[in-house]
Amino acid sequence: MRTDTSLGKNEVIDSPPQRKELKRFLKVFLGRKIVIFFGLILLAVIFTAIFAEQVAPYDPYAQNLGNALQPPSAENLLGTDSLGRDVLSRVIFGARTSLIVGIISVSLAASIGVVIGLIAGYFGGIIDSIISRLIDAIIAFPAIILALAIGAVIGAGMWTVILALTIGLTPSYARVMRGQVLTVKEQEYIKASEVIGANNIRIMFKHVFPNCISPIIVLITLNLGVAILAEAALSFLGVGITAPQAAWGAMVSEGQRYLVSNPNLSFAPGVCVLLIVLAFNMVGDGLRDALDPRLRGSI
Amino acid sequence: MTQFIIQRIYQTVIVLFILSLFCFLLIHMIPGNPVLTILGDEATPEEIRMLTEELGLDRPLPMQYLSWLGGVVQGDLGTSIIYREDVKDLILKRLPPTVHIGITSFIISIVAGVPLGVIAAVKRGGWIDGFITTSSNFSMAIPNFWLGILGIYLFALNLGWLPVQGYVSPTEDFWASQRYVIMPSLVLGLSTMAILARQARSSMLEVIRQDYIRTAISKGIKTRVVIRKHALKNAIIPVVTIAGLMLPNIVGGSVIIEQVFNVNGIGRLVLQSVFNQDIVVVQGCLIVLAIAVAAANLLVDLSYGYFDPRIRYK
Amino acid sequence: MEHLLDVKNLSTEFNIDGTHLKAVDDVSYHIDKGEIVSFVGESGCGKSVTHMSGLQLIPTPPGKITGGEVIYKGIDLLKLKPDGEEIRKIRGGEIGFIFQEPMTSLNPVLTIGEQIMESIILHLKVGRAEARRRTIDMLKKVGIPDAESRIDDYPHQFSGGMRQRLMIAMVLSVNPKIVIADEVTTALDVTTQAQILELLRDIVKSMDTSLILVTHNLGVVARYAERIYVMYAGTVVETGTTKEIFNNPRHPYTIGLMNAVPRLDDPKDKKLVPVEGLPPNLANKKDQCPFLPRCVFRTEECHSSPAPSLNEVREGHAAACYVDVSKVQNNNIVEDEVASSMIVGEQEKPIINEPALPEENLLEVNHLKMYFPVTKSIFKRKVGEVKAVDDVSFYLKQGETLGLVGESGCGKSTVARAILRLYNPSEGEINFQGQDISKMRKKVLRPLRRNISMIFQDPFSSLDPRQTAESVVGEPLIVHNLVNNRNEYTQRVDELFRMVGLDPALKNRVPHEFSGGQRQRIGIARALASEPSLIVCDEAISALDVSIQAQIINLLESLKEQLNLSYLFIAHDLSVVRHISDRVAVMYLGRIVETADWETLYDNPKHPYTKALLGAVPIPDPFIEEEREHVVLKGEVPSPLNRPTGCSFHNRCPIATPECKTIDPSLSEIEDGHEVACINI
Numbered sequence A: 001m002r003t004d005t006s007l008g009k010n011e012v013i014d015s016p017p018q019r020k021e022l023k024r025f026l027k028v029f030l031g032r033k034i035v036i037f038f039g040l041i042l043l044a045v046i047f048t049a050i051f052a053e054q055v056a057p058y059d060p061y062a063q064n065l066g067n068a069l070q071p072p073s074a075e076n077l078l079g080t081d082s083l084g085r086d087v088l089s090r091v092i093f094g095a096r097t098s099l100i101v102g103i104i105s106v107s108l109a110a111s112i113g114v115v116i117g118l119i120a121g122y123f124g125g126i127i128d129s130i131i132s133r134l135i136d137a138i139i140a141f142p143a144i145i146l147a148l149a150i151g152a153v154i155g156a157g158m159w160t161v162i163l164a165l166t167i168g169l170t171p172s173y174a175r176v177m178r179g180q181v182l183t184v185k186e187q188e189y190i191k192a193s194e195v196i197g198a199n200n201i202r203i204m205f206k207h208v209f210p211n212c213i214s215p216i217i218v219l220i221t222l223n224l225g226v227a228i229l230a231e232a233a234l235s236f237l238g239v240g241i242t243a244p245q246a247a248w249g250a251m252v253s254e255g256q257r258y259l260v261s262n263p264n265l266s267f268a269p270g271v272c273v274l275l276i277v278l279a280f281n282m283v284g285d286g287l288r289d290a291l292d293p294r295l296r297g298s299i
Numbered sequence B: 001m002t003q004f005i006i007q008r009i010y011q012t013v014i015v016l017f018i019l020s021l022f023c024f025l026l027i028h029m030i031p032g033n034p035v036l037t038i039l040g041d042e043a044t045p046e047e048i049r050m051l052t053e054e055l056g057l058d059r060p061l062p063m064q065y066l067s068w069l070g071g072v073v074q075g076d077l078g079t080s081i082i083y084r085e086d087v088k089d090l091i092l093k094r095l096p097p098t099v100h101i102g103i104t105s106f107i108i109s110i111v112a113g114v115p116l117g118v119i120a121a122v123k124r125g126g127w128i129d130g131f132i133t134t135s136s137n138f139s140m141a142i143p144n145f146w147l148g149i150l151g152i153y154l155f156a157l158n159l160g161w162l163p164v165q166g167y168v169s170p171t172e173d174f175w176a177s178q179r180y181v182i183m184p185s186l187v188l189g190l191s192t193m194a195i196l197a198r199q200a201r202s203s204m205l206e207v208i209r210q211d212y213i214r215t216a217i218s219k220g221i222k223t224r225v226v227i228r229k230h231a232l233k234n235a236i237i238p239v240v241t242i243a244g245l246m247l248p249n250i251v252g253g254s255v256i257i258e259q260v261f262n263v264n265g266i267g268r269l270v271l272q273s274v275f276n277q278d279i280v281v282v283q284g285c286l287i288v289l290a291i292a293v294a295a296a297n298l299l300v301d302l303s304y305g306y307f308d309p310r311i312r313y314k
Numbered sequence C: 001m002e003h004l005l006d007v008k009n010l011s012t013e014f015n016i017d018g019t020h021l022k023a024v025d026d027v028s029y030h031i032d033k034g035e036i037v038s039f040v041g042e043s044g045c046g047k048s049v050t051h052m053s054g055l056q057l058i059p060t061p062p063g064k065i066t067g068g069e070v071i072y073k074g075i076d077l078l079k080l081k082p083d084g085e086e087i088r089k090i091r092g093g094e095i096g097f098i099f100q101e102p103m104t105s106l107n108p109v110l111t112i113g114e115q116i117m118e119s120i121i122l123h124l125k126v127g128r129a130e131a132r133r134r135t136i137d138m139l140k141k142v143g144i145p146d147a148e149s150r151i152d153d154y155p156h157q158f159s160g161g162m163r164q165r166l167m168i169a170m171v172l173s174v175n176p177k178i179v180i181a182d183e184v185t186t187a188l189d190v191t192t193q194a195q196i197l198e199l200l201r202d203i204v205k206s207m208d209t210s211l212i213l214v215t216h217n218l219g220v221v222a223r224y225a226e227r228i229y230v231m232y233a234g235t236v237v238e239t240g241t242t243k244e245i246f247n248n249p250r251h252p253y254t255i256g257l258m259n260a261v262p263r264l265d266d267p268k269d270k271k272l273v274p275v276e277g278l279p280p281n282l283a284n285k286k287d288q289c290p291f292l293p294r295c296v297f298r299t300e301e302c303h304s305s306p307a308p309s310l311n312e313v314r315e316g317h318a319a320a321c322y323v324d325v326s327k328v329q330n331n332n333i334v335e336d337e338v339a340s341s342m343i344v345g346e347q348e349k350p351i352i353n354e355p356a357l358p359e360e361n362l363l364e365v366n367h368l369k370m371y372f373p374v375t376k377s378i379f380k381r382k383v384g385e386v387k388a389v390d391d392v393s394f395y396l397k398q399g400e401t402l403g404l405v406g407e408s409g410c411g412k413s414t415v416a417r418a419i420l421r422l423y424n425p426s427e428g429e430i431n432f433q434g435q436d437i438s439k440m441r442k443k444v445l446r447p448l449r450r451n452i453s454m455i456f457q458d459p460f461s462s463l464d465p466r467q468t469a470e471s472v473v474g475e476p477l478i479v480h481n482l483v484n485n486r487n488e489y490t491q492r493v494d495e496l497f498r499m500v501g502l503d504p505a506l507k508n509r510v511p512h513e514f515s516g517g518q519r520q521r522i523g524i525a526r527a528l529a530s531e532p533s534l535i536v537c538d539e540a541i542s543a544l545d546v547s548i549q550a551q552i553i554n555l556l557e558s559l560k561e562q563l564n565l566s567y568l569f570i571a572h573d574l575s576v577v578r579h580i581s582d583r584v585a586v587m588y589l590g591r592i593v594e595t596a597d598w599e600t601l602y603d604n605p606k607h608p609y610t611k612a613l614l615g616a617v618p619i620p621d622p623f624i625e626e627e628r629e630h631v632v633l634k635g636e637v638p639s640p641l642n643r644p645t646g647c648s649f650h651n652r653c654p655i656a657t658p659e660c661k662t663i664d665p666s667l668s669e670i671e672d673g674h675e676v677a678c679i680n681i
């Protein structure tokens, strides 16, 4: 009788577990109007990106030098750029670029990072030491500069951005996963499986992995925002997505020259970045609170 | 404590070793013959031979690394391919504005971010909390290059309060220098400030729930004193960790800020060298920045000892 | 007469996600000057919330005091502003609070001196120098050695027992009128518990301070309390003087508790009578007797009436029950056989002719050593060893239960984990069914694991929260290929559920949807699944409430009989070990210091440590406790890093002689099967 197990651990709940978990999750997740609001924004952006061809009023690449640098009007809601292209259409196609870069790099980083973290955490010892130092090294280094270095070597372009982001984001997954595994591994239910005679593979995938995954899901959401922000910055610097492909960061940079006459050239794509990143962050926060109340405020 | 310091120094050295390896190998990661890539197609065989020799590319890899590392340790970072100038001198010339803006923004973000987070936690649920939380959410999502442009548009072009671009050293003209530095520093530090505020808020909320806070209250101490004396000291510890992790952010952000505000610092040097494919300069800047970040991180880590007696007495 | 503290109709609620939790429901009590009053009840029954409400220490929200008065010196404390001057003067200054968790209740970044001085300066209005002087005095009074130098240390530099002394020093340094001690020894070992409670009692008695002793331990109540309030589901169900309550308990719950705990002076064959059913759910309470679902005395009237309120049954003795249980005869209202045994008090276990134990040992541990290296710095230089288990030998036969007792940190769990090869033993043999498994490769060992299972301490962390109860229980069947198809699997899992008294219909739930006791049953079902011959129970019931403990103990005993199991039963609770074990081994600092059959060990202990341990366990009977001599073992368990030379017990041993510092005694047989490691017996 050493632990006073108070605080309501004792209640027995009657509805089946899955439904109950889901109910609690939805209740918290959808309980906050702000999360729903940004969730809808995200859905809208994703929809727009997928159906960019159908949604955009014009071809984003069609130049019309005679119609360059027009202010917003009924034909061109956001005006035209220095080559006479419709800014709204380019903004819409920019969403596609951002999402593609974000999704590819985050999926790669998450898959690699999770496996690395799982291995480091579960096996420990020398493998762990090596991986941990590598993680430290990458995290200690500014991701933007890493991207520049890669750009210097293989030139600018979407794949440079993706490669750099993957390298830059992988350590966060590895680190979180490793930390989770170290915690979970010490739980008695892992010892219990070992005592039963379960082998490493079974323990790792049946018991450790499922108990580590919640913060990873949250991190994925938050990192989509981070990746989009970084892609925009790199494109702004000219190391990222190159012309003529539409990318928000590059559009801000192009517009910078016409800041006084046509400020909307820079403003519009910037607002888009802000909105989508904000949306990912808010949804990520909502997910974190809903998935695991204990994580509230972490990461 | 000594043990903690030794361990941290050791880890820093390992991290620097890995990063130095990466910087060194950069040149070898260029697809094909790096010399050809650097010099372009019209290079004469003579030029190629000379550059190969200069870069030491004709020697075995480990030898190359060792001599390169030896150079770095002695402050010899090679010669720029484009500017034909000593990389060390190039960097030293460009360092002051970067350091100036970087340190200013780091200080601003701590001095403003931490108290904001603490206030939000203490007033949790109220409108102040709502305001601070919302602002920090926005601040983390705003692309800093865009915010910089927005700032220039508003404060320089429209209102004329601040200079548009550029940098003036404080030794040259102290007050002018502040006018040049304030906006870049704020823009650079904003997201760090927001992250620190969030962290301070959540760790404060965490601490307030702890048993020892209940003990303090049960002793009859005023809430204000409980917060200041008992909670703050504990809440600050995780904030210090995050502050350390934010350093690379500041350094990376300086590339963007310098580009936006047209400041001739290291960040711009890196960027220009990337476009020039001046790999030697890129290498040099990289290793210098890596050392700077690592050293600053070490300092932050060591300050733990000050904040947390559990580390001091280990 | 006016009471020092008079609480009337106090109610406190917690409002979480729309459900109202009536944590305290119309509770009234009083405290007089200089009294020691105890609040007993199982965890979650509202003891802590009751006392925190009085000082407005409840976190609001989610908590809310919904009614009542707390009158202290003529003032209703609930009417004062929560952070106002007046209540802060009383909080800490007049009424002190000592909390359960010594490890987390002190601020880690402030020196202990600072934390104690803070109180003194605040409430006694003295200068820093004077406060420091008083702090040092107080530290000496609570038995902190080298008080002058240790005053500037931080909490993490003290052990759990020491930290609880610091808390006592902090609270008592300002001469409060009332001290509330909320489960202050729950996290501590028996010998430390005895030290702390004796200290606390001596100090409050010398200062004429009243002490509210909140606990779930009936023994502690019997030993120290003068009056009692028994709490259940947020209400006081019975109150009276300690002797009166123990002599003449009138509430079915009080009776149930008393019959559920094993005692050091029980007849061995006493069958524990658990309080069946689950602990109450405080959410959305109905106006009905809260004990009704678990009560064996209930009548029609209980079903149809509102919750009973306290009724005086004798002068100063009140119970909240409609039935006069003292008049209930064996057969009129009694519903089942359990109830009848409750009235008789104890029931003889059917005497079965125990089958003769087999010749050969099922498990034989020889000279087991488990050392953990202590490394320093990054280069993992070894600077020492923690000798967690240092030369331990014992055996266990099929069908036998060996109890392993000792205080926390003495190496019990390490022995268990080494046997299960969760650790790789440093030295020694572990012969299980004739094979030495101590050095066997894990791969080779895996199939053998079928025959050894384990039941863990913590029913909350030992079950994977993401698996259903079915897959938890079925995992051994799958791992060892014990079933051929889905059908067989389902059947076997259902059978296991029934064996441990769980409804197979619950098997699709995830662990957190079960109560603590139910979870432990799941853990037991998992341990039984592979039909092992040996089960290692590491503190298997320690985390459970007393009424549930009895359920699990009875289950383990009946399973053992049915399946001819052997248990290695590890626990720190000596009464429980006595109840369940055939033979017992006592450990101290990584060694076994005494071993014998249960009867010899408890009736005729020889080693001074065993004697001290037994003396420290309070017996839930105030009359016996009055007679007993309370010898408190001095000092603390030394760190296994620097074990004292010679007999490692010599610095605490009451009968140590100079030779003890140099001679390291080994176990020697003093009579058949009774071995002791001491040179002075």
Ligand SMILES: Nc1ncnc2c1ncn2[C@@H]1O[C@H](COP(=O)(O)OP(=O)(O)O)[C@@H](O)[C@H]1O
Residues within 6 Å of the ligand: A004, A006, A007, A008, A009, C014, C016, C021, C023, C041, C042, C043, C044, C045, C046, C047, C048, C049, C050, C059, C062, C063, C282
């Ligand atoms: N801060 C809190 N928030 C929500 N519920 C609480 C809180 N504190 C206590 N409770 C609830 O109040 C009830 C009584 O708890 P407590 O007084 O701690 O019991 P005890 O001290 O008798 O173990 C429990 O059901 C518990 O869940």
Ligand code: SF4
Residues within 6 Å of the ligand: C251, C252, C253, C289, C290, C291, C292, C295, C296, C297, C298, C299, C302, C308, C320, C321, C322, C323
């Ligand atoms: S009132 Fe009835 S149900 Fe409640 S404790 Fe008494 S006998 Fe049992």
Ligand code: SF4
Residues within 6 Å of the ligand: C607, C608, C609, C647, C648, C649, C650, C651, C653, C654, C655, C656, C657, C660, C665, C677, C678, C679, C680
């Ligand atoms: S050997 Fe000496 S010190 Fe050890 S238990 Fe016996 S008398 Fe005590």
Ligand SMILES: [Mg+2]
Residues within 6 Å of the ligand: A004, A006, C044, C047, C048, C049, C182, C183
């Ligand atoms: Mg309690």
